[in-house]
Amino acid sequence: MSLPSAFTLEAFTNLGFWSGVLVVAGIYAVVTLGLQLNVGYTGIINFGQAGFMAVGGYSMAILVLEAGFSFWLALPAAVLITMGFGVLIGLPSLRLRADYFAIVTLATAEVVRLVAQNARDLTGGNKGLYCDFEGGSPVCFDDSWRSVSDSILGFVENFWSDPEPLLPLLLVVWATVAIGIVVLSYVQGTPWGRVLRAIREDEDAARALGKNTLLYKLQSLAISALLGALAGFFLALFLATIHPDDYEPIVTFFAFGVLILGGLASYKGVAVGAVLLWTLLEGTRFVELPISEEKTAALRFAIVGAVLIGLMALRPQGMFGKREEMVLGD
Amino acid sequence: MTEATDGEALLEVEGVVKRFGGVRAVDDAGFDVARASITALIGPNGAGKTTLFNVVTGFQRADRGSVRFAGEEVFRSPAYAIARRGMVRTFQITKALAAMPVLDNMMLAAPDQPGERIRNLFLRPAATRRREREVREQAGELLEVFGLEGVAGDHAGTLSGGQRKLLELARALMAEPKLLLLDEPMAGINPTLGKRLLEHMQRLRRERGTTFLFVEHDMEVVMNHSDRVIVMAEGRVIAEGEPLRVRQDPAVVDAYLGGAA
Numbered sequence: 001m002s003l004p005s006a007f008t009l010e011a012f013t014n015l016g017f018w019s020g021v022l023v024v025a026g027i028y029a030v031v032t033l034g035l036q037l038n039v040g041y042t043g044i045i046n047f048g049q050a051g052f053m054a055v056g057g058y059s060m061a062i063l064v065l066e067a068g069f070s071f072w073l074a075l076p077a078a079v080l081i082t083m084g085f086g087v088l089i090g091l092p093s094l095r096l097r098a099d100y101f102a103i104v105t106l107a108t109a110e111v112v113r114l115v116a117q118n119a120r121d122l123t124g125g126n127k128g129l130y131c132d133f134e135g136g137s138p139v140c141f142d143d144s145w146r147s148v149s150d151s152i153l154g155f156v157e158n159f160w161s162d163p164e165p166l167l168p169l170l171l172v173v174w175a176t177v178a179i180g181i182v183v184l185s186y187v188q189g190t191p192w193g194r195v196l197r198a199i200r201e202d203e204d205a206a207r208a209l210g211k212n213t214l215l216y217k218l219q220s221l222a223i224s225a226l227l228g229a230l231a232g233f234f235l236a237l238f239l240a241t242i243h244p245d246d247y248e249p250i251v252t253f254f255a256f257g258v259l260i261l262g263g264l265a266s267y268k269g270v271a272v273g274a275v276l277l278w279t280l281l282e283g284t285r286f287v288e289l290p291i292s293e294e295k296t297a298a299l300r301f302a303i304v305g306a307v308l309i310g311l312m313a314l315r316p317q318g319m320f321g322k323r324e325e326m327v328l329g330d
Numbered sequence: 331m332t333e334a335t336d337g338e339a340l341l342e343v344e345g346v347v348k349r350f351g352g353v354r355a356v357d358d359a360g361f362d363v364a365r366a367s368i369t370a371l372i373g374p375n376g377a378g379k380t381t382l383f384n385v386v387t388g389f390q391r392a393d394r395g396s397v398r399f400a401g402e403e404v405f406r407s408p409a410y411a412i413a414r415r416g417m418v419r420t421f422q423i424t425k426a427l428a429a430m431p432v433l434d435n436m437m438l439a440a441p442d443q444p445g446e447r448i449r450n451l452f453l454r455p456a457a458t459r460r461r462e463r464e465v466r467e468q469a470g471e472l473l474e475v476f477g478l479e480g481v482a483g484d485h486a487g488t489l490s491g492g493q494r495k496l497l498e499l500a501r502a503l504m505a506e507p508k509l510l511l512l513d514e515p516m517a518g519i520n521p522t523l524g525k526r527l528l529e530h531m532q533r534l535r536r537e538r539g540t541t542f543l544f545v546e547h548d549m550e551v552v553m554n555h556s557d558r559v560i561v562m563a564e565g566r567v568i569a570e571g572e573p574l575r576v577r578q579d580p581a582v583v584d585a586y587l588g589g590a591a
Contacts, residue, residue, distance in 0.1 A: 186451075187448070187451055190445050190458065191438075191443045191445035191458060191461075191462065192446055192447070192448050192451055194430075194437065194438050195438065195446055197429075197434075198438050201430060202427055204409075204425060205421070205426075206438075207409040207410045208413055208419050208425070208502075209413060209501070210410050210413035210414040210505060211438075212408070212410045212411075219448055324429070325429040326429075327487075328428040328486075328487030
């Protein structure tokens with residue numbers, strides 16, 4: 001058997017390809033910041049991030065295409081809808097034990113996806129949502145974004161004759177990640193963040209000290225929903241469509257992969273974990289083995305799985321997690 | 331609503347019933363706790379002491395009853411609301427927040443921190459910082475009183491069992507309680523630390539007028555350190571009074587030596 005014959009260097013250095021990977025990694029970083037807040041700092045296991053992304057993305061697109069909202073108004077409206085949805089789900093289910101709450105969130109996300117698949121009049125079903133062709137010229141949900149993106153590219157052309165078309169989205173996504181990390185790290189160090197950590201450690205102890213723990217858990221979930229909605233927008237802009245298949249539970253579990261790689265209770269770990277996971281997943285595309293393409297595709301996931309297992313064995317706290325907190329946590 | 335005065339009961343529990351399926355864990359139990367007293371709650375295993383504790387502090391919903399604290403009905407209020415009124419409890423198995431530093435454990439418990447509301451983090455950062463400074467200082471002083479100042483920066487999970495008990499008491503005090511309910515504060519700690527804990531209780535009662543209600547199995551502690559003893563058996567309060575009198579009560583002797591225990 002021969003070794004990997006070659007990395008196709010041409011593809012490996014393809015700027016457009018890697019910009020796409022970085023956009024996806026950034027989207028996952030945004031989603032996973034919410035998970036970090038929930039799982040790493042509040043101790044609530046949320047398996048429903050894909051559902052929040054879907055609610056955010058679909059709300060935005062439906063508001064633009066069906067209700068005639070401007071894109072810029074639809075964004076905050078969709079964020080509020082998603083946060084409200086999070087509170088609605090959390091209100092009855094956050095009283096449950098952690099594992100039951102996890103099941104509820106997973107089921108809810110699937111319900112959202114299945115509704116999107118079947119409520120064809122509203123969501124386009126399996127055709128997805130992009131443009132509304134009724135009337136004269138088609139209206140697409142990302143028209144406003146395209147014009148902003150084009151003007152950014154126009155500006156960049158002053159220095160760079162042939163700019164990468166994904167550059168504006170890449171900048172916005174990673175600026176969101178950066179702002180998210182700064183803001184979340186700040187609130188985590190405040191008395192509010194301390195209450196969250198106390199709930200993670202022992203909810204009854206926090207209640208016995210006069211903390212309304214349900215309220216804090218709802219806030220944690222609502223912020224996570226907000227981040228999910230933002231990621232949903234970015235994904236919709238990146239793919240230029242909104243389709244039920246893009247919000248399968250696997251999205252949430254990739255985000256958990258990012259969380260584990262980066263380490264619990266570290267926001268910057270989320271960004272590093274996201275880049276690492278997606279570099280691994282996409283970079284392994286270029287490994288050429290003397291086997292069929294389907295087998296190579298499957299092998300990529302096996303490689304990522306092996307890396308995760310190896311990391312768990314050697315460094316169970318992830319790259320930026322604190323081992324002490326992990327050992328003492330139980 | 332009457333304003334409670336000295337000598338009046340701070341806590342009045344009446345007719346509490348808590349069933350688990352067919353079992354009446356607490357069966358029409360009632361008692362009073364006087365202000366600035368140290369009251370012990372004793373009884374054989376399974377008498378319903380911890381369940382009653384849980385009901386009084388809002389951690390379990392009872393089927394019936396009444397709990398008045400400082401003259402106000404708190405029965406079925408949520409646990410956090412009861413704690414905020416000044417009735418603070420500890421647990422039989424200590425609940426140190428293991429992966430948090432000892433100092434954070436203490437600071438968490440302080441009331442009236444505006445920075446615990448998320449909007450105040452952005453609207454009132456100065457008030458938040460000011461309160462944090464106050465609370466940090468107060469926490470440092472209390473840790474010193476309890477001999478824990480040397481471990482203030484350590485994670486609470488690294489403390490010994492006895493130190494955790496002390497931390498839990500110190501933390502409860504940070505919440506500025508009027509009434510402290512301690513569930514087996516002496517269990518699992520060495521006699522030296524136990525003695526220190528008892529001294530603290532006496533001192534707090536003397537200096538701050540804090541009221542104590544504690545569950546305890548060590549009879550020597552109960553007899554020597556409480557003003558009043560409440561005895562439970564099979565979900566009911568079977569005797570109540572001064573330690574020496576209660577000890578000689580035939581119903582009590584029967585419950586401990588003869589009955590179902």
